[in-house]
Amino acid sequence: MSLSPHEARVEFPILRTHTYLNSCSLGALSHRAEMYLDEFLGLWHTMGASAWYEHWMEKMATLRGKVEVFLGGPEGSLALVPSTSAALSTVAESVPLGSKRNRVICSELDFPTLAYQWSVKPNVELVVLPSPDGIGMDLSQFAEAVDERTLFLATSHAFFRTGFLQDISALAEIAHDAGAYCVIDGYHGAGQIPFSLTETNVDFYTAGPLKWLCGGPGLSYLYVRPELIQELNPRITGWFGAANAFEFDIREFRPHDDARRFEMGTPALHTVHTALGGQEIIDEVGMDVIARRNRELVDFLVEGCADAGFSLTTPGNPDQRSAIIMIQHTDAPGAVARLADAGIIVDHRPGHVRVSPHFYNTEEEIAFLLGALKSFPG
Ligand SMILES: Cc1ncc(COP(=O)(O)O)c(C=O)c1O
Structure with missing residues (x-):
C-alpha cells in the first residue's frame, strides 16, 4: 500500500485540532499506532x-x-x-x-x-x-x-x-x-x-x-x-x-x-x-517522498522567515538543511507559550523558537505560524 503525504494526514488526529510543528521533539500519534496499542x-x-x-x-x-x-x-x-x-x-x-x-x-x-x-x-x-x-x-x-x-x-x-x-x-x-x-x-x-x-x-x-x-x-x-x-x-x-x-x-x-x-x-x-x-x-509514504516533501516545507518556511525579517541559525546551503529550523528570538519561551495559546505547537531552545515540520504538515500551517509569530516580535 502507498500513501501520499496528504492522504496520510487523516492518520494523525492532532492535525485536526492543532498546528503541529514539533516533530523533532515528538512525532504525531497516528490511528495506526493507537490500533496496535x-x-x-x-x-x-x-x-x-x-x-x-x-x-x-x-x-x-x-x-x-x-x-x-x-x-x-x-x-x-x-x-x-x-x-x-x-x-x-x-x-x-x-x-x-x-x-x-x-x-x-x-x-x-x-x-x-x-x-x-x-x-x-x-x-x-x-x-x-x-x-x-x-x-x-x-x-x-x-x-x-x-x-x-x-x-x-x-x-x-x-x-x-x-x-x-x-x-x-x-x-x-x-x-x-x-x-x-x-x-x-x-x-x-x-x-x-x-x-x-x-x-x-x-x-x-x-x-x-x-x-x-x-x-x-x-x-x-x-x-x-x-x-x-x-x-x-x-x-x-x-x-x-x-x-x-x-x-x-x-x-x-x-x-x-x-x-x-x-x-x-x-x-x-x-x-x-x-x-x-x-x-x-x-514506509507507505516512502522516505524519498518524505524527504522531498520536507524540503518543500522547509524552503517555504525559510523564505517566509526571510520575508518576515526573522533571522535563522540554520545552514544557508539547502543541501545541508534538515527539517529543524531555528528562528532567533529574544523571548523564545514566551513566544512558544503564546503560540500554544493560538493552537500552534512548536518548541524553544536557548535564544530560538524551534520549528520542525514533517511530511504531514502543509504550507498553510506554516503560513499560520509565521503570521502568529510576527505579532510576537523578538
Ligand atoms: C540527537 C539526540 N540524541 C539523543 C537524544 C536522547 O535520547 P534518549 O533520551 O533516547 O537517550 C535526543 C533527545 O532528544 C536527541 O535529540
Whole structure:
C-alpha cells in the first residue's frame, strides 16, 4: 500500500485540532499506532502472559525486521534497546579499551548524551571539537582530529541544535582510515532523509521511533555493522542478549550471533506496538517522498522567515538543511507559550523558537505560524 503525504494526514488526529510543528521533539500519534496499542492491551486483558509466546515476541521480530529494511541494514543487524543513551552506553562498553586508543572525538553541536558516555570514564579522553559558525562542522575538522589514538569518532547525522546534515559515509571513512570506530547518533537522520547503512559503512548507528518515525517514547534502535557483531562482547548485558535465555542457565551466558547480543532486558512492549504503527506509515509514504516533501516545507518556511525579517541559525546551503529550523528570538519561551495559546505547537531552545515540520504538515500551517509569530516580535 502507498500513501501520499496528504492522504496520510487523516492518520494523525492532532492535525485536526492543532498546528503541529514539533516533530523533532515528538512525532504525531497516528490511528495506526493507537490500533496496535489497543491490540496489545486487548491481548494483555484476554491472554495475560501467554501473549508473550504467541504474539509479542513475534511483534518484536517484525519491528526489528521492518527497521532493518528501512535503515538499509541486513537481517540481524538491529537491536531493540531502551533509549539512545542506553544504546550508546552499550557501544561504549562493547569495544576493547586499550591505553593507546583512548580518545573519543565529537563536536560541540552533538546531543550531550553522546559525549556523556565517555566523559564519565576516567580512562577515556573526550575531545569536543568547536563548530566554526555555531551551525555545522567541516569534515576536515574531524579528519585532522582523528588519529591513531582515536577509539571513536562519535557524532550526529543531523545536529539537533541546527538541523545541519553531516555526510556519514565520509565520517566513517575518516574513522576507518585511522583504525577508529564510527558511531552516529541518527535520531534526526532516520525518518528525515533516505540512506542505506550498508552503503555508508558506519559501525554503529542509533535511531528511535520517538521523533521522525512517529512511534512514541520508550524504545531505541541500535544498528551494528554485521562484520563487527561477533567480534564484540558487550560488558553490560542482560538475558535478552543471550541466545540461551530460555534455558535459564545461570552459569552459561551465550550471546546471540546477531545484533540482539546488544539487547538487555524486557523491552517497552507498548512502544514496540506504537512504533510498528508509525513505521508502517513512514514506509507507505516512502522516505524519498518524505524527504522531498520536507524540503518543500522547509524552503517555504525559510523564505517566509526571510520575508518576515526573522533571522535563522540554520545552514544557508539547502543541501545541508534538515527539517529543524531555528528562528532567533529574544523571548523564545514566551513566544512558544503564546503560540500554544493560538493552537500552534512548536518548541524553544536557548535564544530560538524551534520549528520542525514533517511530511504531514502543509504550507498553510506554516503560513499560520509565521503570521502568529510576527505579532510576537523578538
Ligand atoms: C540527537 C539526540 N540524541 C539523543 C537524544 C536522547 O535520547 P534518549 O533520551 O533516547 O537517550 C535526543 C533527545 O532528544 C536527541 O535529540
